[in-house]
Amino acid sequence: MATAKKPMTITIGIATSSYQREAPTTVLRLAEKLLERGHHVNIWGFEEAVTLTNANQKDHSEPPGLHEVAGKQHTYVGKFVDGIIRAGLHSGALKWVSCILCVQERGVDANQMGGVVIGTFGDFWKFAHNSDRLIMIPTYR
Amino acid sequence: MAHYLIVNSRDLQEYAGSGYILKLAIALKKRGHEVTLYLIENGVLAARKGAVANTGLTDLSKQGVKVLAEDLSLKTRGVQKLADGVSESTMDALADLVAGGADKVTWY
Numbered sequence: 001m002a003t004a005k006k007p008m009t010i011t012i013g014i015a016t017s018s019y020q021r022e023a024p025t026t027v028l029r030l031a032e033k034l035l036e037r038g039h040h041v042n043i044w045g046f047e048e049a050v051t052l053t054n055a056n057q058k059d060h061s062e063p064p065g066l067h068e069v070a071g072k073q074h075t076y077v078g079k080f081v082d083g084i085i086r087a088g089l090h091s092g093a094l095k096w097v098s099c100i101l102c103v104q105e106r107g108v109d110a111n112q113m114g115g116v117v118i119g120t121f122g123d124f125w126k127f128a129h130n131s132d133r134l135i136m137i138p139t140y141r
Numbered sequence: 142m143a144h145y146l147i148v149n150s151r152d153l154q155e156y157a158g159s160g161y162i163l164k165l166a167i168a169l170k171k172r173g174h175e176v177t178l179y180l181i182e183n184g185v186l187a188a189r190k191g192a193v194a195n196t197g198l199t200d201l202s203k204q205g206v207k208v209l210a211e212d213l214s215l216k217t218r219g220v221q222k223l224a225d226g227v228s229e230s231t232m233d234a235l236a237d238l239v240a241g242g243a244d245k246v247t248w249y
Contacts, residue, residue, distance in 0.1 A: 008240045022182045023150065029213075033236035069216050133239060135248050138150070 009040040011131040013124065015139040017048035018062050018077050023137050024052050025062045028080045029070075035087050035094060042127040045116075046099035047139070053081055053098055053116045054108045078113075085115035097123045144175040146243035148235070149184040153194045162249050163197045166206050177243065179235055180227075181211040185220055188227045195224035202226025211235065 012031065016023045031041045045052060059076040061067040081096075088094025097119040103109040112118060128134050147166055153159040162178075170176045178201060180188055187194035188210040202208050202225070209230035210223060223229065239246055 005241065010239060026150065026182060029232050030236060030239065033232050034240055037236060037240060039240050063217070065217050066213075070213060133246055135239070135246055137248055 007038045007040055008132040009042065009130060010034055010133040010135065011042040011044065011124075011127040012135045012137065013044040013046065014049045014052075014137040015045075015047035016137060017051045018057070018060060020048065022063055022066075024049070024077060025066060025080070027137060028077070028084060031094065032080075032084050032087065035084060040093045041084075041088070041095070042131065043094070043096045044099070044124040044127055045096065046102050046124075048102075048106075050098040050102045050106060050108055050112075052077060053096065053113045054078075054111045055113045056111050082113060082115075085113065088115075095127075097127070099124075142173045142175065143244040144177070144242065145169050146177050146179060146238050146246045148179045148181060148246065148248045150182040151249060152183040153187040153197070154192070155183070159249075160197075163201060165247075166201055167204060170204055170206050175207075176205075177207040177209060177238060179209045179211070179230065179238065181214050181235070183214075183218075185210045185214040185218060188215070188223050189218075189220045190222035190224050192224070198224050199226040209234065 012027055014027050018024060034041050057078050062077055084094055096116045098112055098116055100118050100120055103118055149162055151159060166176050166178050187198060198208050208227045210227055212229050212231050
């Protein structure tokens with residue numbers, strides 16, 4: 001009889017916001033697939049990435065042309081973030097932490113989406129320390 | 142020996158450091174490790190058949206590195222024909238590699 005695979009914990013650190021690169025959408029798509037498989041995903045958003053979880057952002061896809069190819073489910077950043085936070089309730093667990101200094105510097109501390117925790121590097125260290133995989137998305141411009 | 146997954150999201154033509162990613166893949170392979178180079182976002186531009194960067198990718202493949210290119214990234218960029226040695230892949234495959242298929246993950 002096949003043994004069920006143990007869920008893994010994957011931490012992804014991202015510092016890229018919308019309107020910069022495609023990276024946030026890629027991270028969201030990957031996180032969605034990992035959650036579907038029952039794995040646990042931690043996302044540490046810092047620097048510009050704390051604006052991804054701004055509840056007041058306008059709907060936009062990243063990049064714009066992705067909408068035609070991927071469909072609505074995967075394209076609008078705000079809705080996508082909200083969607084995987086909700087998915088994390090009933091599949092693999094999702095934890096999304098936004099860096100406290102970064103949200104304050106960018107004036108989005110009061111606008112973070114429900115389900116997002118404002119935290120510190122201590123939280124990131126604990127994520128990294130307790131994960132099976134740590135992926136840092138490069139922040140090149 | 143380990144299975145290394147190198148995810149490349151950058152255009153290999155644009156970034157001077159990209160060459161090191163290919164060298165890293167080869168070096169790991171020569172040390173007996175299993176290596177997968179997964180191209181995503183602008184990383185797939187080098188996989189378009191006829192691109193100058195094709196040579197590096199085809200060489201990697203000939204030396205045993207598995208070179209994959211993500212389907213959505215290819216489609217949005219209009220890359221229809223792939224260089225020799227490059228195979229189309231999916232986000233599902235990437236998730237499977239990240240969560241258990243590979244032992245080490247590096248994202249460039």
